Amino acid sequence: MSEAISNKDWADILVQALPYFKQYVGKTIVVKYGGNAMLNETLKAAVMEDLVLLSTIGIRTVLVHGGGPEINAMLEKTGKESKFINGLRYTDAETMEIVQMVLTGKLNKDIVGLLLQAGGKAVGLSGVDSGLLRAKKIDKDGVDLGFVGDVTEVHPEILETLLDKGYIPVVSTVALGEQGDMSRYNINADTAAAKIAVALKAEKFVQLTNVPGLLRDVNDPSSLISRLDHVAVPSMIATGVISEGMIPKIECNLEAIKGGVPRTYIIDGRVPHALLIEMFSDRGIGTMIV
């Protein structure tokens, strides 16, 4: 890259990024990294570099990861079918064990390893650790989703402690039941990330996914909605413009905004260094929800 651009352009880019550095250093951002955006190893390495850069310059960075496709693959290996209702996985007891193994046992540790390799300081934990996430069985429109949880409490002290020491906390979204309930609950990673962003009073909540953002037509990548007004959301869900995994993604953005997070974005994790571009330029990639 340094060969392709002039010294002046190089310096200009850094100077233009300076106001953004000033805006975010010392502030907290929560990044949700979706399983679909994790599938390419080169892109994954670029995401790790971005996170390490943010953390190194003093932006308090929390990573919450998903892993839907990896869970699907493991279920398939064990002969189980994946079933989703409105973007949420039907989770029986056996599926819950597999969800915990894949998210907390495998992906969480893989990501921490990659962050360390990229020169960062990172610690992995699940929602169970230190009682970070407590949940109760979800009850939405009378549909039984098994061990899918609604987050009822977030105890972010462990995240604050790690952030104070310069670590990137890496969170997998398995939660413990409420007091007296030792069940584990499967939490949609977008939903958990938004709750964590609210609890940490984050300045920004960014979701990295495998589409350019919210699309007016899911089959047309050029139909990006750059700025989504929350008022339009219910009718977009009712008419099917927003469907499947995009439903919890958009709904949790609204929750985050209601909870006081000033900026929420959905961006394309397949674009190399999308996170840096979003954070430090005015190129306006992805969808901003207002």
Ligand SMILES: Nc1ncnc2c1ncn2[C@@H]1O[C@H](COP(=O)(O)OP(=O)(O)O)[C@@H](O)[C@H]1O
């Ligand atoms: N209007 C829409 N715009 C973009 N994506 C949409 C839309 N409606 C549904 N989707 C689907 O939502 C998916 C993103 O959600 P999901 O698969 O849960 O991603 P992640 O793994 O990043 O959480 C897209 O791949 C797309 O198939």
Ligand SMILES: CC(=O)N[C@@H](CCC(=O)OP(=O)(O)O)C(=O)O
């Ligand atoms: C309840 C529910 O649906 N949980 C999700 C948790 C992982 C996740 O959200 O992963 P992505 O971000 O890759 O979609 C699941 O079981 O797939």
